[in-house]
Amino acid sequence: MQRQDGFTLVELMVTLAIFAILMVLAVPSFNSQIQNNRSQAIGEDLTTALKYARSEAVKRGQSVTICASNANNSGCSNDTSTWSNGWLVLLDAAAPTSSSINPGEILRVWGDVPSNAQISVVTTPNTSSTGTAISFIRYASTGTLARISNNVHLKRITAFTSGCNLNGRQELIIGVAGMVNVTRSDCPSGS
Numbered sequence: 030m031q032r033q034d035g036f037t038l039v040e041l042m043v044t045l046a047i048f049a050i051l052m053v054l055a056v057p058s059f060n061s062q063i064q065n066n067r068s069q070a071i072g073e074d075l076t077t078a079l080k081y082a083r084s085e086a087v088k089r090g091q092s093v094t095i096c097a098s099n100a101n102n103s104g105c106s107n108d109t110s111t112w113s114n115g116w117l118v119l120l121d122a123a124a125p126t127s128s129s130i131n132p133g134e135i136l137r138v139w140g141d142v143p144s145n146a147q148i149s150v151v152t153t154p155n156t157s158s159t160g161t162a163i164s165f166i167r168y169a170s171t172g173t174l175a176r177i178s179n180n181v182h183l184k185r186i187t188a189f190t191s192g193c194n195l196n197g198r199q200e201l202i203i204g205v206a207g208m209v210n211v212t213r214s215d216c217p218s219g220s
């Protein structure tokens with residue numbers, strides 16, 4: 030009788046069962062990591078847009094605004110909940126203290142935002158208060174935040190995707206000098 034090398038059916042079934050158990054444990058963790066990476070990418074894109082708007086304001090010597098985009102990325106939206114559509118950086122001919130935008134040339138568009146993104150942008154006198162939702166952030170020609178309606182407050186942007194966990198949420202604080210500070214925090218439970 031010749032001896033044949035190989036796997037028995039029982040060995041193969043045990044191996045497949047172990048593989049299936051490992052996949053059931055690994056896939057949810059992998060999906061959370063993907064959502065955390067997407068959240069981080071949104072935060073990095075917003076940081077890039079803010080730094081770009083600030084540098085363009087200084088370079089051009091005029092106000093530059095970053096605003097929530099409308100559905101087709103052709104202009105600004107007045108709706109404070111549309112930041113998840115994307116955002117635009119554009120020249121702004123409005124007076125620096127104006128509470129509305131007078132859009133000029135669109136300098137750059139960020140429109141490729143994941144459909145499960147949740148982005149909020151607020152203006153607040155300090156980091157501990159809740160703040161008021163806004164649809165745009167204006168930089169003055171000096172690179173500082175513009176004094177809208179004679180008030181200058183810091184801006185806070187919170188960005189994350191549904192399904193992220195642990196420290197997947199990005200929080201950007203734009204101080205009155207126009208500098209951006211990025212921190213990570215835990216995603217809301219059930220996001």
